[in-house]
Amino acid sequence: MSLYSRMIRWRACQSVKSCCSLHKTALSRAKVNLEQVARFSGSKLVCNQQEVEAPTPMRGEETESVADTALQHDDYFGLKNLVTVRDLFEARVHLGHNSGLRHESMSPYIFGERQGTDIIDLEQTLPLLQHALDVCAHIVYRGGMVLFLSRNQQTLPWVERMAQEVGEYSHCRPWKRGIFTNASSIFSTLPIYPELCVFLGTQDTVFEMHLGIVESSKLLIPSIGVVDSNCDNSDLTYHVPGNDDTPAAIHLYLRLFREAVTRAKAKRKEDGLSLDPVAYDES
Template sequence: GASSSVFSASSLASSLLSPFSSAVGLASSGFVSAAFSFTGDSTSFFTSSATTSACSVLGPLQHADYFGLGKLLSVRELFEARVHLGHKEGLLNDLMRPYLFGSRLGYHVIDLDKTLQHLFCALNFIAHVAYRNGIILFVTRHQQTAHMVEETARESHEFAHTRWWRPGLFTNSTAQFGTVTRLPDTVILLSTLDSVFEEHLAVKECNKLLIPTVAIMDTNCDPRLITYPIPGNDDTPAAIQLYCHLFKTAILRGKERRKKDEEAAARQQQEAAGTASDASKQPTSA
């Protein structure tokens, strides 16, 4: 039978909140009480009722899964999309060795359990950026999947760059565009390599400007300059399609949750104003 394990609340809080907290300069809180349940083919994240009430006071950053993204992820879906398939053994970047499950027929196999954990952290971060009305840029140089990336950006109401990257596009943006330009708050790379298998120029430019990056890291990639690396196959169209679907869902959920929270806050303000108005109209006793 499939084995199951449950991690403690403190380990979940540190593994999920710490990466995002480090990126925005916040410390993780001890108010989070959550559990991570993994059973063979599926993964689910859930929080206790005490967590829900605490998060309504402490804000979205204190919630382990504020946007309900844990239900989107499963090892089976990653396997069926061939996310586990790496490159030939001779192309391995040693920095990707911790993310390997093993090798088969001369090709490396990526550990999908680790992919799942990194993918959730990345999706959670992306949703928080969208929740705060941040600008997100999709980047790829694989022409085979460029149309999927552009369509994902269009449906997410964000931006995409799938052509040749002009050197200094970020670091010298004022000269490139002829005016002061707002740069993206997050860059999502469907592959950190360009069309000639060299590191994409966007990686170094984002690091120079402290722009957080989310990237799919195949076994021949260097994860050192990526804020949120996701070990996985970056060549197969089925895998790219799954990534695009998950990224789009995270962005849209972040925007929808912001809209709902703004409407709820507006209603609370109206109710508070109405209560104050009614109290002022009541006659005072002599």
């Protein structure tokens, strides 16, 4: 793992901690304290096939702790059951590139080689994908902006449509240098950065890496990337080994990320984290 990548993980960790108003002991707890959650008695919600008393909309510091309590949960948005290895297999996520094109950083995630083609190990992909979806959902849940990036011309309209429909951002066009690193002069405002970049393909052209990866790692913006067997995963914060060329696979990723973002937004509204004035009506 590269230095940048480690720094980003550290920073993401710090920002989450600094947002937190709970005690450190609560943070260190691996599992969510259901009793503590249940203290904010309110509407019921289903998490991980368990019925849990959900925290009610509270104002001020308590809303912060609601978000942090959610962070302690194993699978707060119920994303673990969204996808199985079989789904991945059927969407042809396991198909890599020609073995000769393999990038050395991807070697641990290769299951084997068949007829000269690398086969990606879906047993390893699945937890990484679930983790990435969870990270994405948590960032959205806390009000972060997510930017979806791809340079695949064939699936470009679908990526942009998904981003638009879930109310997030998309950039599938040629990357202008400095969109992150020189943002203040390009946009002539104080820079605005997304809180998470999701790369549905990490290549810009067949020979070059997406410039957005380097820029987001320079600015410590966490990134999720679907990395094929010929791609470098070292500058990404959360990588998901998988096929990034086949439309079926891309449509699967899009469906999953759409679901993650929608669930997170729904939860956000439900838990009263949204700054929507309607949710905060005094009466």
